[in-house]
Amino acid sequence: MIEKILHTPEGVRDIYNSECQRKLLLENNMHQVMSLYGFKDIQTPTFEFFDIFNKERGTIASKEMYKFFDRDGNTLVLRPDITPSIARCAAKYYKDEKLPIRLCYTQNTFINNTSYQGKLKETTQLGAELINDDTVEADAEMIALTISCLLDAGLKEFQLEIGQADFFKGLAEEAKFEEEEVEQLRILIENKNLFGVEALVSSKDITKELKEVFLQLPKLFGNIENLISAKTMTKNERALKAIERLEELYDILVTYGYGDYVTFDLGMLSKYNYYTGIIFRAYTYGTGDAIATGGRYDNLVRQFGKDAPAIGVAIVTNQLMIALSRQKIEIPIEDRNTLILYETDYRSFAINLATHFRNDGMNVELLLKNPVHDIQDYMNYGKVHGIGGVLYIKEDNLIKVIDLQTDTIKDARFKDFE
Numbered sequence: 001m002i003e004k005i006l007h008t009p010e011g012v013r014d015i016y017n018s019e020c021q022r023k024l025l026l027e028n029n030m031h032q033v034m035s036l037y038g039f040k041d042i043q044t045p046t047f048e049f050f051d052i053f054n055k056e057r058g059t060i061a062s063k064e065m066y067k068f069f070d071r072d073g074n075t076l077v078l079r080p081d082i083t084p085s086i087a088r089c090a091a092k093y094y095k096d097e098k099l100p101i102r103l104c105y106t107q108n109t110f111i112n113n114t115s116y117q118g119k120l121k122e123t124t125q126l127g128a129e130l131i132n133d134d135t136v137e138a139d140a141e142m143i144a145l146t147i148s149c150l151l152d153a154g155l156k157e158f159q160l161e162i163g164q165a166d167f168f169k170g171l172a173e174e175a176k177f178e179e180e181e182v183e184q185l186r187i188l189i190e191n192k193n194l195f196g197v198e199a200l201v202s203s204k205d206i207t208k209e210l211k212e213v214f215l216q217l218p219k220l221f222g223n224i225e226n227l228i229s230a231k232t233m234t235k236n237e238r239a240l241k242a243i244e245r246l247e248e249l250y251d252i253l254v255t256y257g258y259g260d261y262v263t264f265d266l267g268m269l270s271k272y273n274y275y276t277g278i279i280f281r282a283y284t285y286g287t288g289d290a291i292a293t294g295g296r297y298d299n300l301v302r303q304f305g306k307d308a309p310a311i312g313v314a315i316v317t318n319q320l321m322i323a324l325s326r327q328k329i330e331i332p333i334e335d336r337n338t339l340i341l342y343e344t345d346y347r348s349f350a351i352n353l354a355t356h357f358r359n360d361g362m363n364v365e366l367l368l369k370n371p372v373h374d375i376q377d378y379m380n381y382g383k384v385h386g387i388g389g390v391l392y393i394k395e396d397n398l399i400k401v402i403d404l405q406t407d408t409i410k411d412a413r414f415k416d417f418e
């Protein structure tokens, strides 16, 4: 029975010991990259009013959110997505700012998805949002930032797939599809279900040319040349503009030196309806899920009262950790702690020594030796708990210096540490 209270609910888990150390280090390093691109931190609340994430915003479906009530009867949700919260903050705190705003965050999201294949319901996102910039240069910057972060994490082989929400939207607009049909078609194309697309499109009264592009859509992916061929398939202005934007984007990414990391997919559509322009996802070996997702959302901030274009990305740290571990890429953590172990008689000396070392920036674990345990027990303990060395204060004026990396023991005098 007591075992039961040790369990966590399906979809959430404890992260501890070296895994936790590696996760935080990874997040810190990538956060550093975001700082190098000029992004400034923001923290938003873990739960917000349901309205921030409702259907109109275009985030996830209501049934996938964790909802609850406050004592006044307001419906609250655990944030399933951070972009709408940032849009709210941009409208609230930067209302009159006309120039670009760069915000970044490391926060958890909560999605009540079905529990298949151990999918996590709480994940950490390392995100960046660039508001008040509608240029293709901003699109390129966010993609370059994503690539820089993934390279910094140690990944070598990954691809960033880029789509353009407007390509599909332009065609759907021309076909005069109902909202529901658009949604159906979106799912079929996203799943590359050619038969489904054919069945749906054939039942509609649209030109042969338009039908053909819809049928081709799930196949319109690959390198930049595939985009050029897609241009001959339609005269739809919005769709053509979408391709031109992608071509320009590619040119800029080549300037960044990142051309080889990107491919294009005009059939890529997102479950998030707030995307208005480019959308992208990063994939690598070792996990089927995207390790980063992002896109342009030019209409979302307006819903909170500020007319501002925006683009952002979220790197999903948990997925990235899985990929790194399956690719055997190390996140190098150091065993940086020193253990000062002392007998009661030497308490003052031990405390003073620990303070002295801490003032010098060393991590010190201070421990009174329990006679029940021998020195070997403490050495084993140190190895499991990230300790590089033990200073055992045993006798007057004698310190045993134990190096846990080499298992060597040397004697030192008190004065050696003054």
Ligand SMILES: N[C@@H](Cc1c[nH]c[nH+]1)C(=O)O
Pocket (backbone or CB within 6 Å): 081, 082, 083, 127, 128, 129, 293, 294, 295, 296, 297, 311, 312, 313, 314
């Ligand atoms: N919020 C998106 C990622 C994103 C950040 N900015 C724009 N898009 C997600 O959770 O997938």
